Every structure is written in C-alpha cells, then in structure tokens.
Amino acid sequence: MYMVFDDKFSDLGRSLEPSALTQIMNMITEDVISFSGGLPHPDSFPVEEVREMMEYVLTNEPVTALQYGSPRGNEKLIAFLAARSKDKEMKVTEKNFLITSGSQQALDLLARVFLDPEDEVIVESPTYLGALGPFKNQKAQLTEVPMDDNGVIPEELEKILQARRTENKQVKFIYLIPTFQNPTGVTLSLERRQKICSLASKFDVLVIEDDPYGELRYAGEKVPPLKVFDKTGHVIYLSTFSKIFSPGARMGWVTAHESIISKLVYLKESVDLHSSTFVQSIVYEYCRKNLLDQHIKDILPIYSVRRKAMLNALETHFIKDVTWTEPEGGFFLWATLPDHIDTKDLLVEAAKNRVAYVPGYAFYPGGQGQNTMRLSFSGVDESQIDEGIKRLAAVVSKEISK
Numbered sequence: 001m002y003m004v005f006d007d008k009f010s011d012l013g014r015s016l017e018p019s020a021l022t023q024i025m026n027m028i029t030e031d032v033i034s035f036s037g038g039l040p041h042p043d044s045f046p047v048e049e050v051r052e053m054m055e056y057v058l059t060n061e062p063v064t065a066l067q068y069g070s071p072r073g074n075e076k077l078i079a080f081l082a083a084r085s086k087d088k089e090m091k092v093t094e095k096n097f098l099i100t101s102g103s104q105q106a107l108d109l110l111a112r113v114f115l116d117p118e119d120e121v122i123v124e125s126p127t128y129l130g131a132l133g134p135f136k137n138q139k140a141q142l143t144e145v146p147m148d149d150n151g152v153i154p155e156e157l158e159k160i161l162q163a164r165r166t167e168n169k170q171v172k173f174i175y176l177i178p179t180f181q182n183p184t185g186v187t188l189s190l191e192r193r194q195k196i197c198s199l200a201s202k203f204d205v206l207v208i209e210d211d212p213y214g215e216l217r218y219a220g221e222k223v224p225p226l227k228v229f230d231k232t233g234h235v236i237y238l239s240t241f242s243k244i245f246s247p248g249a250r251m252g253w254v255t256a257h258e259s260i261i262s263k264l265v266y267l268k269e270s271v272d273l274h275s276s277t278f279v280q281s282i283v284y285e286y287c288r289k290n291l292l293d294q295h296i297k298d299i300l301p302i303y304s305v306r307r308k309a310m311l312n313a314l315e316t317h318f319i320k321d322v323t324w325t326e327p328e329g330g331f332f333l334w335a336t337l338p339d340h341i342d343t344k345d346l347l348v349e350a351a352k353n354r355v356a357y358v359p360g361y362a363f364y365p366g367g368q369g370q371n372t373m374r375l376s377f378s379g380v381d382e383s384q385i386d387e388g389i390k391r392l393a394a395v396v397s398k399e400i401s402k
C-alpha cells in the first residue's frame with residue numbers, strides 16, 4: 001500500500017519514513033523494564049486539580065475556554081508567564097511571548113522561520129533527537145559541537161563561529177539544552193552560560209535555549225537560564241508544561257525578541273490558528289490559584305528517588321569499564337561503554353533479557369556514539385530500577401567478555 005500515491009508526495013513527504021530507531025524500539029514489549037522513554041511518571045499528573053479547574057472554567061469562563069482564541073495565546077496566561085520569567089531575572093515583557101502546542105511545535109516553527117535548505121545550525125553532540133526532525137525537514141546542515149561534563153565547550157563553539165566569520169558564512173542558530181540535557185543529563189556551567197551569551201552577541205548568532213527540565217532539580221546549586229544573561233536579544237528561550245504539569249496538555253511557550261515572536265505568530269496562525277483555548281484556560285486557572293509551584297515541589301521526590309535508585313543500581317551492578325553521568329535533575333543519564341561495544345546491536349540482546357534503553361547513536365546527527373546509551377529513570381517504578389540495571393549489567397558484561 002505504501003508505494004501507492006508515491007508520485008504525489010512533495011520532496012518532504014517522500015523523505016518521511018519511520019526512523020531506524022522507531023523500528024528498534026518496536027522490539028520492546030510490555031514485560032520489558034524500559035529505560036528508553038522520556039515520559040513523566042503518571043503519579044506526577046495533577047488529576048484532581050485538572051478536574052476542578054475544568055469545572056471552574058466551564059462554569060465561569062465558558063466562552064474564553066471554548067471559542068477560537070488569539071494565535072499568540074491566552075493573554076492572562078502570557079501575563080502569568082511573563083511575571084514568572086521576570087522573577088527569574090529575565091528581562092522580558094508580555095510582547096516577548098508566544099504560547100505553543102508544546103516545545104516541539106516551537107522547534108518546528110523556529111526551524112521554518114529561520115532555515116532555508118543548506119543553512120547551518122550548530123547543535124550539541126549529542127542532542128535532542130526530536131529537534132533533528134524539524135531541522136532536517138528544512139534540509140539544514142547540522143554541525144556538532146563537543147560537550148564535556150559541564151556542557152557544550154565554548155572554545156570549540158568559538159572556533160566554529162570564527163571559521164564561519166572568516167569564510168563570510170552565516171550560522172543561522174545554535175540549538176542548546178543547557179539544563180539537565182536530553183540525552184546526557186549534563187548541565188552547562190554558569191561561567192559557560194555567560195561565555196556563550198557573549199559569543200552570541202559577538203558573532204551575532206541566535207541561540208535557541210530549550211529548557212523543558214530546568215525546574216526539575218534534585219541536587220546541586222540552581223543555575224539561571226541562559227536567557228538571563230542575554231543582553232542583546234539573541235537568545236530564544238523555550239519551555240513547556242509537559243514535564244511539570246502534563247505532556248498531554250501540549251502546552252509550551254517561546255520567549256524571544258518581539259520581531260521573532262511576530263514571525264512565529266504569523267506562521268502559527270497558518271499552522272493551527274492557536275493552541276487549545278480550553279487547555280490554556282485550565283492551565284491558567286491552575287497557575288492563578290498558585291498551584292504550579294507547589295505541584296513542582298510535590299513531584300520532585302518522585303524523580304529524585306528514581307534518580308538515586310538508578311545511580312545506586314549502576315554503582316552496585318556495573319563493571320569498571322562503563323562510565324555514566326550523574327545528572328542533578330531532569331529525566332536522563334548517559335552511559336559510555338567500551339569502544340568496541342555497539343549499543344544498537346546490544347539492544348537486541350537486552351530486549352531478550354527484558355530490559356531496554358535508547359542507543360546513543362540516535363542522538364548524534366552524524367550517527368556516531370555507537371558505544372553510548374541513554375537511560376531514563378523518570379517513568380520506571382523505583383522497585384524495578386535495580387532489577388532493570390542488574391539485567392542490563394549482565395548483558396553488557398557478557399558482551400564485554402566476548
């Protein structure tokens with residue numbers, strides 16, 4: 001069936017197909033302890049509060065909730081987000097905001113307003129798999145910049161930017177997940193945040209700061225978002241209610257220079273008119289009643305016990321040739337195995353032993369990192385983490401000793 005109508009599709013339509021990763025992931029059956037998905041834990045969903053807010057909204061604001069709305073988003077929700085961002089020391093006003101259907105839509109809109117085919121985007125190596133889709137759909141050229149335990153390395157970034165300046169070429173933007181990065185769990189240091197903001201101004205290059213996990217810190221010292229150090233409007237900040245409220249709400253936002261917001265609003269209007277007014281009303285009421293901060297406090301322990309359980313299990317069961325990151329927040333950690341191990345092949349064996357992860361190559365535009373893996377602790381029951389890591393360690397040990 002799949003070949004039918006093939007001559008009708010656009011270049012983009014023709015290029016769309018399930019990724020190799022989707023095919024691998026389909027091997028994962030229900031009885032597998034899966035560290036692969038980056039899903040929030042179901043216990044973190046504010047079910048009763050959503051029920052109450054829905055009732056409230058339908059009783060008090062039925063028209064706002066059920067009528068078409070403005071493409072930019074619910075004004076009251078924007079005012080709330082602007083005030084919250086100012087509390088975090090971002091120098092912004094309501095004009096700097098757009099409500100999106102999750103950060104994923106923000107990435108798609110940004111890719112489309114900025115990128116023509118062959119335009120260059122710099123990404124962390126490795127980076128968020130879901131951002132690669134929108135960038136590749138625009139046929140962008142992706143340049144990877146190396147990271148270490150303190151995030152992306154500014155000196156390496158500067159080398160690339162300097163080289164492009166010499167060649168008289170423009171980099172369209174740098175895409176970063178500075179806090180509790182997906183996939184590595186690593187956080188960009190304070191010093192590097194300042195350095196990267198000054199590079200952005202010096203080289204007049206935009207930076208997309210994707211921050212879905214910043215509020216989920218379980219250890220260590222808070223670091224302000226990159227956007228706080230942005231004096232020239234080069235940083236485009238993205239965040240979302242997905243991990244602190246519900247991903248099913250599909251509710252996120254962009255904070256950027258007004259000129260960028262305007263373009264995104266025009267595009268969004270033609271894409272989906274606006275994000276759901278119903279959900280925006282519910283989320284706004286939730287925020288207005290001051291429930292969000294308390295909710296974040298309430299859900300932190302759900303993840304912090306799982307993070308601890310995974311770190312303990314790795315310490316207990318893993319062998320000396322394997323290393324891993326120790327994230328202070330977010331959902332993920334990143335393990336590196338001896339060079340000769342291919343985690344894509346190993347996944348077949350792991351799935352047979354009823355444990356799964358995401359092979360690291362999927363997060364590199366160039367497909368390297370064959371000896372790495374992403375392990376997510378967010379959605380797995382604490383009692384299963386030790387057993388899952390034990391199974392994985394056994395599979396890895398067997399492979400190493402081959």
Ligand SMILES: Cc1ncc(COP(=O)(O)O)c(C=O)c1O
Pocket residue numbers: 038101102103104105128130177182210212239240241242247251252
């Ligand atoms: C780094 C990163 N960006 C964006 C997203 C998409 O988030 P949303 O649910 O808001 O679309 C995710 C989701 O996992 C993510 O990890």
